[in-house]
Amino acid sequence: QVNLLQSRAALVKPGASVKLSCKASGYTFTDYYIHWVKQSHGKSLEWIGYINPNSGYTNYNEKFKSKATLTVDKSTNTAYMELSRLTSEDSATYYCTRRRGPFFDYWGQGVMVTVSS
């Protein structure tokens, strides 16, 4: 069965960076784009961007272009998102999700990032 396993929660200092991982299993990794979504506490869902695991092509929400960098490692079926220059506004739960057509059919369990000194 399809599974997206995300890395553990992270506590990071303001100004630092963090790299989140999303390991896919149960399907052919290169057949589906991986997207990332932010959910601030108690709030709705914001689309960050996606990566094509086959080509490495990325597309970002303008709002996150200078914040997030998406990469993949095809050898381990893992997608990564690095968030840089962290502030309290970046404290949130981040999800990786697989896109099928115009919707997202499988989601990771989410990883909570807390930015605090």
Add this chain to the structure above:
Amino acid sequence: EIVLTQSPTTMAASPGEKVTLTCRASSSVSYMHWYQQRSGASPKLWIYETSKLASGVPNRFSGSGSGTSYSLTINSMETEDAATYYCQQGSSYPPTFGAGTKLELK
């Protein structure tokens, strides 16, 4: 970007009650998709392409709509349906989500 407005923001329903959640788009979209999110869990695809139930979704749920107006209906509310429901459009980039409707059990 297309803005999705969900209503109501919060509602409570009794077991057996019929429930309708709505989602309005700022521009016409081809389809609407819905996700259920229980407290502390990740979102789950619930209804896709406006009216198709995702795997495992009970048939008391249905979806309908077109253009800028869409809805999710629960024919007869059950305890397990208490959750937050988000609509999402994928017709144009960036994909966007509504603010959610929190459905509680009365």
